[in-house]
Amino acid sequence: MQLFAHSVDDEKSVRRQDPLLTPFAIKRVILKNRIISTSHASGLTEGDFPQERYQRYHEEKAIGGIAMSMFGGSSNVGIDSPSVFRQINMGVDEVVPHLQQFSARMHAHGTALMCQLTHMGRRGSPYEGAWLPAIAPSARRETLHRSIPREMTERDIHRVIRYFGQAASRCRQAGLDGLETLAGGHLLGQFLSPSVNVRTDRYGGSLENRCRFILRVHEEIRKQVGEDFVVGIRYAIEDGLDFEESVRAAGILERSGLFDFFNVVYGRMDTAQALITDNMPTMSMPSSPWLQKAAAFKKEVRLPVFHAAKIADLATARYAISEGLLDLVGMTRAHMADPHLVRKLMEGREHEVRPCVGASFCRSHETACIHNPSTGRETWLPHEVDRSPGPCRKVVVVGAGPAGLEAARVAALRGHEVVLLEAGSRPGGQVLLAALASWRKDILGVIQWRVDALTRLGVDIRLNSYADAADVTGLEPDTVIVATGGIPWLDELEGHEHCLSVVDALTQQPPSGGEVLVYDGTGRHNAYVCAERHALAGRQVTLVTLDGQLGMELGGRGDDIVWRRKLTELGVHVRHDLRLISVSAVSGRRRAAFVHELTGATIALEADHVVVELGVLPVCDVYDDLKPASVNDGELDLDKFAKGVPQAWPAAGPGKRFELYRIGDAHASRDIHASIYEAFRLCRLS
Missing domain, CATH: 3.40.50.720 (NAD(P)-binding Rossmann-like Domain)
Known part of the structure; x- marks a missing residue:
């Protein structure tokens, strides 16, 4: 078809004109374009190491033309920073052969490869790995990961610094192109934050003192890898510091000469709400919500700045590079949707790129994209579809x-x-x-x-x-x-003629008045969409769920948090643990009868309208x-x-x-x- 045709001249023209396809150098590493994938915990590790399936997931991006893939989100450097979501163990020498194979695989496609190193500090778990206490600058608990850490001693500090240096040495031995440490929310960032670090020794108090641990870690890293190896930091703006303090701290780090780039993220990650709005924005957030924050930060520093946070489309990425807002643009989840997006850009087929819709399905399903079935399954499910060798059917x-x-x-x-x-x-x-x-x-x-x-x-x-x-x-x-x-599964409900299915309710205009009771018997989105729609129309809404909490089938990817916030803002009253057994008509209203899942008590609730979600039958x-x-x-x-x-x-x-x-x-x-x-x-x- 003519629509797919392109010439070599067309491809060269795209390369010349598109700022995303211009090269960029960091020390000895020459990146062939400005698009990267940033570090994330893919959940594909086997035995704590990046083996075939892990490597093939990243290699697909290299085949697709990406300049650099950063891997190993939250790769642990030491024994008291255990794996809590299938991270890589960078604390042992056994990881090196896997990394060597990995780097050779990526370099064969002209793609750079860098690893992220971290100690999770208070985000670690005392009930994983060796069952050791979590450690932190001070004994301050994190809301999300829940561990109550003990305050680090000087001996702990020296030990963790050594861990980072040894892990960095393994990166160099493996032939990687560089590494980054992770500050935001993790141990390095915990030392920066005055709400977490309340020490009174040389590692606490002033901003300079709170930067000391990061600097000592990077001094040891530089000692182990040398001056020519690329070393940066994934740095969080406004994570316990305001913007001005974040810039001041970055200035202290930059002036040390120990860093080659800032990979900038925004905000906190110590609560479930912060994680899905700040660090890993979901579909509920606008496109590229923190790009301007990253751009403002870039104006204040001299080092190259990378940034990734829901930059899902090439137009936004192109704007970020062409306007000088960033040096490299991270399109991490966009590559889960389409690992070949750079190649399609180069071939003049940008309109064919499979879009990342921001569903965050990848967060809880081993990087699986909600609408790309091959992502994370590259070892047995190719991304490309070959023509059938048999006759046309x-x-x-x-x-x-x-x-x-x-x-x-x-x-x-x-x-x-x-x-x-x-x-x-x-x-x-x-x-x-x-x-x-x-x-x-x-x-x-x-x-x-x-x-x-x-x-x-x-x-x-x-x-x-x-x-x-x-x-x-x-x-x-x-x-x-x-x-x-x-079709909605209602026929077995006694009194189903007195209520609407969620599907019917969503295809009709909300009622002009009266109270609405919405029943959620699945833990999926549909009942919540219906409750929101009726509440926005001005109806008084009660949402009743079979489960003990909202969104039991939403996969733990943050959608449940979004719904809790939305429904609270709309004044929707929520009741849990109730199984709907019948609906009846009483004096022009509807009476819904329930059994409490925990107590067995029968409960009746009345409303003018009842909407029911019980799933569908084929x-x-x-x-x-x-x-x-x-x-x-x-x-x-x-x-x-x-x-x-x-x-x-x-x-x-x-x-x-x-x-x-x-x-x-x-x-x-x-x-x-x-x-x-x-x-x-x-x-x-x-």
């Missing part, structure tokens, strides 16, 4: 939610003729309802990217097409994929009607599917005309990632 996909769209996309990339049938007037399925939340509109990127891809691929998309079995068979398919989603009508004509009776060979082996079925014969599969919520009620992962695995081998 006609594939009919029924349903254009995330699963159906992905199935159609991958089948088309395989070279098959694809027809996509959607009963509604818009593709998207339940994602359209998810986007009704005040802060989740970016989730539509999951849908729009696929619609754009299908348009480029020439897929026949038929909206407003409520297809039955005859419609499908009339298209003479070789393969049928049913992705018809699910819509199977078309699937069931098509099964008799399928060669596989509509079933997967699960062993082959799980192993990534193509399905193998008898050729079509009398009465058996096509392969038939169902995916997504038409198979079972699950999340977006599971649906897309299922579609991708099925279709990439067809």
Whole structure:
């Protein structure tokens, strides 16, 4: 197709004109462009070390053209800084061979590699690793990680300094291009913060004294690695210090001559709320929320400045570099969504980059992107989709939610003729309802990217097409994929006729008056979206949950915190541990009867309107009607599917005309990632 074509001259023109593709030097390290991935704990370590799966995850970014990948978020340097979220153990020599293999792998693609070193201090756990007490400048507990540390002695200080030096030496031995230490929230940053460090010796009190520990650590690092090795610090602005004090402290560090760059983050990370708004902003935060803070910091220092915090698109990254706000721009989560984004930029295909929608799914699922099933699975699931070696098949996909769209996309990339049938007037399925939340509109990127891809691929998309079995068979398919989603599961609830499902409530205008009771029986987003929508319309809302807290199925990625804040701000009254057993009509109102999960007591609550979320049941009508004509009776060979082996079925014969599969919520009620992962695995081998 002409749309995909580009010439070598086009590529050279992009390189000449785009500031993101200009090189940058830090000492002996020459970076081929300005885009990097910053250190994060990927959860892919095996036996405390970065082995094949860990390395392949980063190598994919190198294949995709990134200038530098920084790895090992919170890599621990010593025995009393244990792994609490599958970090790398940089405190032992056994790590070196793994790092050597890693650096060779990355350098083969012309990509630099740097490691992050830390001691977690009070963020560590006394119940992990060797079960040693957490240590900190002073005995001040962190709200998030909860350990009560003991105050460090001079002997502790000398020991930890030695740990950092030894870990740095291992980085040099391994052939890495550099390293950074981590200040924000961790031990180095804890010494800087006057709310954590209340010492009265030479390591506490004045700002100069509070910088002393960091300086001594970096003196030892420099002693171990030499002057030519790149050494920087991941430095937090306004983490216990105001902006002016943050700049003053940075000046003290800069004047020491021990540092080669500042990798700047913003704010605190010692509470769950701070973590998802400051350091790791979620979908609830605007794009690049701390870029201007980082730019203001850069004006005050001479060293190169990097920054990453929800810089999810190339346009924002380009602005940051072209305006001199940053020297290198971190696009870490953006590379989880699309590790080939730099290559696509170089080839003039920026419009094809899979967007990071900020769902933070990667925070709690081993770097898995909510809509890129290959990320973190590179050892068995390639990012690229090859054309099928077999004959072109006609594939009919029924349903254009995330699963159906992905199935159609991958089948088309395989070279098959694809027809996509959607009963509604818009593709998207339940994602359209998810986007009704005040802060989740970016989730539509999951849908729009696929619609754009299908348009480029020439897929026949038929909206407003409520297809039955005859419609499908009339298209003479070789393969049928049913992705018809699910319908609200209310029929088994006594008195279901007196309430609305969350789906129905979200597709209607909120009632003009009265109290609304919303019941959450799943711990997913839908009930909270509905409660928020009714509260914003001025209704008095009570949210009742089956679970003991909000968001039990949201994966621990911070969305539960966002909802707690939003619903509190809106005055939504929340009650927990109640199982809905019936709804009845009483004097023009609705009475909902519950059983308390902990006490067994029965409780009745009244409201003018009751909305219920109990999940969905698969819509199977078309699937069931098509099964008799399928060669596989509509079933997967699960062993082959799980192993990534193509399905193998008898050729079509009398009465058996096509392969038939169902995916997504038409198979079972699950999340977006599971649906897309299922579609991708099925279709990439067809």
